[in-house]
Amino acid sequence: MAEIVRKSSVDEILNHWILAGSCILLMITGFAFLFHMEAVASVFGGFNTMKEVHNWGGVVFTLSMLYSMRHYLKDAFEYDADDAQWFKVAGGYLSHKVKVPPMGKYNPGQKLYYLAVVGAGIAIALSGFAIWFMKDNGTIMLLAHLVHNVAFCIFVLAVPVHIYLGTLANPGTFKLMVSGTLPLEEAKRRYPKWMKAAGKM
Amino acid sequence: MANETKNRKGMMVTPELCIGCRACQVACKSWNQLPGTKTTNNGTYQNPPDLNSTAFNLIRYNEVPGQENPVRWLFVSRRCMHCEEAGCMTICPTGAIYRTADGAVAVNRDKCIGCKLCTNACPFDVPRYDAENKMTKCHQCSDRTAAGMLPACVKTCPTGALKYGDRDEMIKTAKSDGFKTIYGEQDLSGLGTVYAFKDEPKLYGMKENPTIPGSVVFWHTYLKPLSFIGLGGVVAAAAIHYLAIGPHKEKEEV
Amino acid sequence: MTNHWIDLKNADVILAMGSNPASNHPISMKWIMRAREKGAKLICVDPRFTQTAAKADLYAPLRSGTDIAFLGGMINYILEKDLYFKDYVVNYTNASFLVNPDYKGPADLDGLFSGYNAEKRNYDKKTWSFQLDENGIALKDPTLQNPNCVFQLLKKHYSRYNVDKVVDITGTPKDKLLAVYELFGSTGKPDRAGTECYAMGWTQHTVGTQNIRTMTIIQQLLGNMGIAGGGINAMRGEANVQGSTDYGLLFHILPGYNPTPNASLVDLATYNEKNTPKTKEPRSVNWWSNRPKYIASYLKAVYGTAATKENDFGYSWLPKIDVGQNASWLMIFDKMLKGDFEGFFAWGQNPACSGANSNKTRQAMTKLKWLVNVNLFDNETGSFWRGPGMNPKEIQTEVFMLPCCSSMEKQGSIANSGRWAQWRYKAVEPIGQSMPDAEIINELFFKVKELYKKEGGAYPDPIVNLAWEYGEKDAAGKVKHVDVHAIAKEINGYWLEDVYDNKVSPPKLIGKKGDLVTSFPSLQADGTTSCGNWIYCNSYILKDGKEVNMMARRGKDDPTGLGLYAGWAWAWPVNRRIIYNRASVDLQGQPLDPKRPLVKWDAGKKAWIGDVPDGPAPPMGTDGKFPFIMKPDGVASIFGPGLAEGPFPEHYEALECPVEANAMSKQRVNPTIKIFGDKMDAFASCDARYPFVGTTYRVSEHWQTGCMTRHCSWLLEMQPQNFVEMSLELAKDLKVGNGETVIVSSARGEVKAVAVVSERFKPFKIASSTVHQVGLPWHFGWQFPEDGSGYDSANLLTPNVGDANTMIPESKAFMVNVRKA
Ligand code: HEM
Numbered sequence A: 001m002a003e004i005v006r007k008s009s010v011d012e013i014l015n016h017w018i019l020a021g022s023c024i025l026l027m028i029t030g031f032a033f034l035f036h037m038e039a040v041a042s043v044f045g046g047f048n049t050m051k052e053v054h055n056w057g058g059v060v061f062t063l064s065m066l067y068s069m070r071h072y073l074k075d076a077f078e079y080d081a082d083d084a085q086w087f088k089v090a091g092g093y094l095s096h097k098v099k100v101p102p103m104g105k106y107n108p109g110q111k112l113y114y115l116a117v118v119g120a121g122i123a124i125a126l127s128g129f130a131i132w133f134m135k136d137n138g139t140i141m142l143l144a145h146l147v148h149n150v151a152f153c154i155f156v157l158a159v160p161v162h163i164y165l166g167t168l169a170n171p172g173t174f175k176l177m178v179s180g181t182l183p184l185e186e187a188k189r190r191y192p193k194w195m196k197a198a199g200k201m
Numbered sequence B: 001m002a003n004e005t006k007n008r009k010g011m012m013v014t015p016e017l018c019i020g021c022r023a024c025q026v027a028c029k030s031w032n033q034l035p036g037t038k039t040t041n042n043g044t045y046q047n048p049p050d051l052n053s054t055a056f057n058l059i060r061y062n063e064v065p066g067q068e069n070p071v072r073w074l075f076v077s078r079r080c081m082h083c084e085e086a087g088c089m090t091i092c093p094t095g096a097i098y099r100t101a102d103g104a105v106a107v108n109r110d111k112c113i114g115c116k117l118c119t120n121a122c123p124f125d126v127p128r129y130d131a132e133n134k135m136t137k138c139h140q141c142s143d144r145t146a147a148g149m150l151p152a153c154v155k156t157c158p159t160g161a162l163k164y165g166d167r168d169e170m171i172k173t174a175k176s177d178g179f180k181t182i183y184g185e186q187d188l189s190g191l192g193t194v195y196a197f198k199d200e201p202k203l204y205g206m207k208e209n210p211t212i213p214g215s216v217v218f219w220h221t222y223l224k225p226l227s228f229i230g231l232g233g234v235v236a237a238a239a240i241h242y243l244a245i246g247p248h249k250e251k252e253e254v
Numbered sequence C: 001m002t003n004h005w006i007d008l009k010n011a012d013v014i015l016a017m018g019s020n021p022a023s024n025h026p027i028s029m030k031w032i033m034r035a036r037e038k039g040a041k042l043i044c045v046d047p048r049f050t051q052t053a054a055k056a057d058l059y060a061p062l063r064s065g066t067d068i069a070f071l072g073g074m075i076n077y078i079l080e081k082d083l084y085f086k087d088y089v090v091n092y093t094n095a096s097f098l099v100n101p102d103y104k105g106p107a108d109l110d111g112l113f114s115g116y117n118a119e120k121r122n123y124d125k126k127t128w129s130f131q132l133d134e135n136g137i138a139l140k141d142p143t144l145q146n147p148n149c150v151f152q153l154l155k156k157h158y159s160r161y162n163v164d165k166v167v168d169i170t171g172t173p174k175d176k177l178l179a180v181y182e183l184f185g186s187t188g189k190p191d192r193a194g195t196e197c198y199a200m201g202w203t204q205h206t207v208g209t210q211n212i213r214t215m216t217i218i219q220q221l222l223g224n225m226g227i228a229g230g231g232i233n234a235m236r237g238e239a240n241v242q243g244s245t246d247y248g249l250l251f252h253i254l255p256g257y258n259p260t261p262n263a264s265l266v267d268l269a270t271y272n273e274k275n276t277p278k279t280k281e282p283r284s285v286n287w288w289s290n291r292p293k294y295i296a297s298y299l300k301a302v303y304g305t306a307a308t309k310e311n312d313f314g315y316s317w318l319p320k321i322d323v324g325q326n327a328s329w330l331m332i333f334d335k336m337l338k339g340d341f342e343g344f345f346a347w348g349q350n351p352a353c354s355g356a357n358s359n360k361t362r363q364a365m366t367k368l369k370w371l372v373n374v375n376l377f378d379n380e381t382g383s384f385w386r387g388p389g390m391n392p393k394e395i396q397t398e399v400f401m402l403p404c405c406s407s408m409e410k411q412g413s414i415a416n417s418g419r420w421a422q423w424r425y426k427a428v429e430p431i432g433q434s435m436p437d438a439e440i441i442n443e444l445f446f447k448v449k450e451l452y453k454k455e456g457g458a459y460p461d462p463i464v465n466l467a468w469e470y471g472e473k474d475a476a477g478k479v480k481h482v483d484v485h486a487i488a489k490e491i492n493g494y495w496l497e498d499v500y501d502n503k504v505s506p507p508k509l510i511g512k513k514g515d516l517v518t519s520f521p522s523l524q525a526d527g528t529t530s531c532g533n534w535i536y537c538n539s540y541i542l543k544d545g546k547e548v549n550m551m552a553r554r555g556k557d558d559p560t561g562l563g564l565y566a567g568w569a570w571a572w573p574v575n576r577r578i579i580y581n582r583a584s585v586d587l588q589g590q591p592l593d594p595k596r597p598l599v600k601w602d603a604g605k606k607a608w609i610g611d612v613p614d615g616p617a618p619p620m621g622t623d624g625k626f627p628f629i630m631k632p633d634g635v636a637s638i639f640g641p642g643l644a645e646g647p648f649p650e651h652y653e654a655l656e657c658p659v660e661a662n663a664m665s666k667q668r669v670n671p672t673i674k675i676f677g678d679k680m681d682a683f684a685s686c687d688a689r690y691p692f693v694g695t696t697y698r699v700s701e702h703w704q705t706g707c708m709t710r711h712c713s714w715l716l717e718m719q720p721q722n723f724v725e726m727s728l729e730l731a732k733d734l735k736v737g738n739g740e741t742v743i744v745s746s747a748r749g750e751v752k753a754v755a756v757v758s759e760r761f762k763p764f765k766i767a768s769s770t771v772h773q774v775g776l777p778w779h780f781g782w783q784f785p786e787d788g789s790g791y792d793s794a795n796l797l798t799p800n801v802g803d804a805n806t807m808i809p810e811s812k813a814f815m816v817n818v819r820k821a
C-alpha cells in the first residue's frame, strides 16, 4: 500500500468547509437581497427569516474566518522566487505547455486568494455588523452599506474562481479537501518544496 | 427612470392655503389606526416634533421674519414625497418598498426586515420604524385611493391646502393660479408630493436640491450591476477556460 | 350669525376681530380662503399674531380690551371720509331719527350718558329716546343735518375717537390702524361687501355687548347688513351652541327668544302687555307684535291639555325670576359659595375649569350637598373634592356621575352658527352605561313626577302638568324611550283644533286638528295651536299628506351661486339663509349689488325671488314695509337705547387694566358693571404685582376645558400642556427661555404653563409706556392627563366680573405676572 501524507488536519478541513459553507450561504442570501429574489427568500421562509440566516451566517463566517488565520495566515505572507516565476507562467493555467516552478504547500494564487478573502471578509464582516447593529448612525450605515457591497463584489469575483480551480480545473483537489490526505507520490509531484521541507524528498 | 408611471397621481401641498388646523394629522392617525404618543410642549405648536412611526404627516410651524409684520408664520405639511427616484426603494434589500399603480411609494410590512437602510437613502428623512422595526411612512393612502377614495388627510383638509389628483394637471392648475415655484416638479425625476409656492421654497424650510446619497447612487449604478455581471463573467471565464484550455493534466507535467 | 358659514365666500373684505377663525373655526376659514382666492382681503385684528393673522392680507395688533376705541376710530374715519352708504343709512337705519333734546353723551358728561345713577350703577334711560310726532311716530330729518338727529349725535360722539387718541389707547401702529380703516371703509360702496367675524374675543369683556354694537354701527353705515357677503357673524364654536341659545339656554330667555317671565308679570295678559313691542309706524312690520301667539303656542306645547284658556295656558306654572334678578353663571356660583344651593346639575359642562376665577367655582361646589355630573368623562368638576388644595375629608358634597353619550351615539338635530338645523343620525351605539341626554332627562322626569305625585311637595303643578308625549309608554305611564322625532314635531307645532279663516265666507279651513303647522304666521294666540319654539316652526311639516323632516333634507342645488343651498337642511326662520335680506335691495326692490343679488322684487308677479325674504310685503319704495322686521321701527338701530351702558358704545378700560386712566374720559371702567366684593373676587388694576395684560383663548386641537379632547391622545399629542405665549422682549426681561415652565399668577390664583416665546407677541406702545401682553389657552385641568403634566386651567387666573348686559366674564383682558417655575 502506497504511503499516504496528510496535508490538512481535520480541524483545518472542518474550518474550511464551515467557512466555505457560510460564505456560499451568505452569498446566496446576499444575492437574494440585492436583487429582491422572492424565490430564494421563500426557500428560507421569507425575507425576515432569510435576514436572520444571513446575519447569523455572518457570525459563523466571521468566526471561522478568524479561526482560519491560524492555519493559513503565516503561509499566505511568505513568497519566494518560485512564486514570482509562478506568476510569470500564470500558474500554468493559460497553457499546459509551460514549465510551472516547484511549489510549496500553497501556490501564490491560493495565498493571494486567501488574503483577499481575509481582507474582504473583514471588511464585509465589519460593515455587515455595522449595518446590523448601528442602524441609528446614518453616516456609518451608508459607509457600511458601500463597503459591504464593494467587498461583496470581491467575493463574487474571487469565490467562483476558487471553486472552479478547486474542482473542475484541478481534478483531485476536491477529494483532497475532503479527506485531507493524498498519496505521497502525488504530494511529491504537486508540493515538492513542502515535501522537501518535510524531509520526505 | 424619469416619469415611469403614466397618469401619475400625486399630492399637491399649498402652504399658502394651510391654516395650521392639523385636521390632516388627526385624519391620518384615524384612518391608519395609529396611536397618539406622549409629548411635551417644546415652545412651539409643532408636535410631535418630527415624523415618527405613528405620525406619517405633520405640520411644521415655521416662523420667519416678515416685511409687513414682525413675523411670518408658515404652515407646511411634512410627509413622504413619493419620489419618482426613491432612495428608499432603491436601497431596500427586500423589495419591501414598492410603487403602487398610482405612483405612490408604499411599504409591504411583511417583507420589511427592519434593516433601516431606507432611512439613510431617503433625501427627506422620512422612513420611521415601529415597535417591530418595520418601516412606516405615508403611503398616500394607497388603500383608500385604490377604492376610489381621497387620501384621509386630503379629504379632511378644509382649505384645499392638500389636494390629490392627476399630478400634471394639478401642477398646471397651480401654475395658472400664480404659484411660480412648484417644488418637486423635477427633483428626483419628479416628486409625487409637490408643493406650490409663491416665494422661495427655502423660506418654508424645504430642502434645496434633494438628492439620494452619492454612495447609494454609486452602488446602484455600478456595484449592483458589477456583482451580477461579475459573477456571470467569472463563471463564463471558467467555462471558457475549461473548454479551451482544460483542466490540469498531471501526466503532461511528468 | 346674521349670515352663514358659506356666505363668507361672498365677501370682499373680511374682518376677523375678536375671533381667530383659522384656529377655532377652521370651516369658516375654508370659506374665507375661498373668498381670498377670488381676491377678497382678510383683515386680522388681534393682540397676538394668530394663525388667522398668518393668513391675513392685513394684520393689526391691539391691546386686549380696546376694541371700542379701535372701532370708534373707524366710525369716525368713515364719517370724516364720507365712506358711508348714504341711501342705506337714510332709508334703512335710524340715522335720521331725532333724539330727545335732553339726551347727553360722554362728550358732554365726561364718559357718562344722561341719566346715570352712581349708587345703583345704572341708567335711567328716559332721555335715550326719540322725538315723536302727534301720531307717536319718530320725527326724522332725511337730510341728516339736524343737530339732534342720530347721525349728528353719532358724529359728535365719535369725533373724539381721532386716530392719535386711538393709537394711544390700543397700541396699534398708526399705519396699520389707518390701513384697516381704509380697507374696511371701502365696503361702503353698494357693490362691495364687508363682513365681520367675532367670537369670544369680543364678548368676554366688561364691554362685550358694546364691542359688537360698535361693529353693527359700522356695518349699518357701510350698508353691509342684510347682504350677501356682509353681516355680523358670531362664530359659534360648538356645533350646536346656536341651538342651545335658540332653546333658552340663558336664564333671561325662553325658547325662541321670548323673555323669561318675572314675578311682576302676574298673568299672561300682563306678560304680553309688557313684552310686546308696539309701534305707531304703519310701515313697520314689528314682528314681535306676534309675541302673544308664540307664547300661547309655547305654553300649549309645554303643558298640553292641562293648558287651558281659563288657566292662562299654564302661564303661572312657568318659573319666574325676581324683578331685576340676574340669574347668570357668575351669580349662581356667587350664591353657591354663600351656601344658597343644595344641589347642582353640571350637565355637559366643567365649571371647575371653565368658570372665570375657577378657584371660586371650585370652592363654591364644596358648599353643595350634592352634585350631579352629566358628562362623557369624569372631569375636574365631578372630582373637585380631590382636586388641588382640597381636603376630601372636609367636603360633604355627594357627587353622582351620569355618563351621557356623545353626539355620534344618538340621533337628532343640531343648529349651527348659520342657523341651519341639520338632522344627524346615530353612527355608533352608546358605550357602556351611557345614555343620550334626552333619555337621562326622561328617567329623571318620571322619577321626579312620581315623587311629586306620591309626596306632594311645595309646588307639584309645573311638573305633574308637563305634557310628555315622547314615545310609547309602559303600564305605569312612563315613556320607555324618547322618540326624538316626537320632540322635533312638538317643536314645530300642531293644529290642536280645526281652525277656520272666518274673514272669508264661507269660512275656509286653514288648519286641521292633529296636523303639523306649516309655519309661524299660522300660530294662534287662543290655544288652538302648539309650538315648542316658534322660530323652528316650519322645520317639520306636512307635505302632500306626509310628515317631512325639513332638517334632514340634503339638496345640493345652489341656483343663485351665493351658496344659500336652500334645499340643504333647514334654516330658521322659515328657511331664510340671510336675515334682513330685504336691506340688500333699493327702494324698488332691485339688488343694490347686482353682482350678488340676494333677493329681487318681481314687480310683474308681485313676488320676491331669491332667498326667502324677510316677509312677503312689497319693497319700501312702493307701498311696502321696512326691512328690519324684528325692530319696532322697522329700521336698524344706529342709536340703540336697549343696552345698559348707553345708546352709543363708549370706550372703557377692562376692570383690570394696565393704565391709570381712561384716555377717553374720567370714567375708567364700564360704569354699569356689577363688581363682586368678597375676598374671593379680588382684582388688581395698575398693580405692580401684576404688570402684564393677560388673555385666554383656544387652540384648534382642544375644545373648551378639554374634557372631551384631552382624553383623545391624538389631540393631546399635538397640544399636550398648558402654555403661555409671550414676546421675546418680555421673555428676555424675565430671563425665561422658550419651552421653560413658568408660573402665571393673577390676583385670584396661579397656574403653571410652558413659555412659548415668539415674535408673534409684541409689546404695545400705550401713550408713552410699554405694555406687555401674554396669553394662555384654557383647555387644561389637573385631572387629566393623570400625571398632571397638562397643568391646570387658565381660568384660575380670570376675573369673575361680567359684561353689564350679559354677565359674560371678562376672560379676555385681565392682569397677570409671570415668574420662573
Ligand atoms: C460577515 C458577516 C456579515 C454580516 C454581519 C452581514 C450583514 C448584513 C446585513 C445586516 C445586511 C442587510 C440586510 C440584512 O440585514 O440582512 C447584509 C446585506 C447583504 N450582505 Fe451581508 N453580512 C455579512 C457577510 C456577508 C457576506 C460574506 C456576503 C457575501 C459574500 C454578504 C453579502 C451581502 C449582500 C449582497 C447584501 C445585500 C446588500 C444590499 O442589498 O444592500 N454579506 N449583510
Ligand code: SF4
Pocket (backbone or CB within 6 Å): B080, B081, B082, B083, B085, B086, B087, B088, B089, B105, B121, B122, B123, B124, B125, B126, B127, B137
Ligand atoms: S421621500 Fe424618502 S421615503 Fe418617501 S419616497 Fe422619497 S425616498 Fe422614499
Ligand code: SF4
Pocket (backbone or CB within 6 Å): B088, B091, B092, B093, B094, B095, B096, B097, B107, B111, B112, B113, B114, B115, B116, B117, B118, B119, B127, B134, B135
Ligand atoms: S427597513 Fe424595511 S423597508 Fe427599509 S430598507 Fe430595510 S427592508 Fe426595506
Ligand code: SF4
Pocket (backbone or CB within 6 Å): B027, B028, B029, B031, B032, B056, B057, B079, B137, B138, B139, B140, B141, B151, B152, B153, B154
Ligand atoms: S396620504 Fe394617507 S397615509 Fe399619507 S399622510 Fe395622508 S392620511 Fe396619512
Ligand code: SF4
Pocket (backbone or CB within 6 Å): B017, B018, B019, B020, B021, B022, B023, B024, B025, B059, B075, B077, B156, B157, B158, B159, B160, B161, B162
Ligand atoms: S388640514 Fe389642511 S389646512 Fe389644516 S393643517 Fe392640514 S394641510 Fe393645513
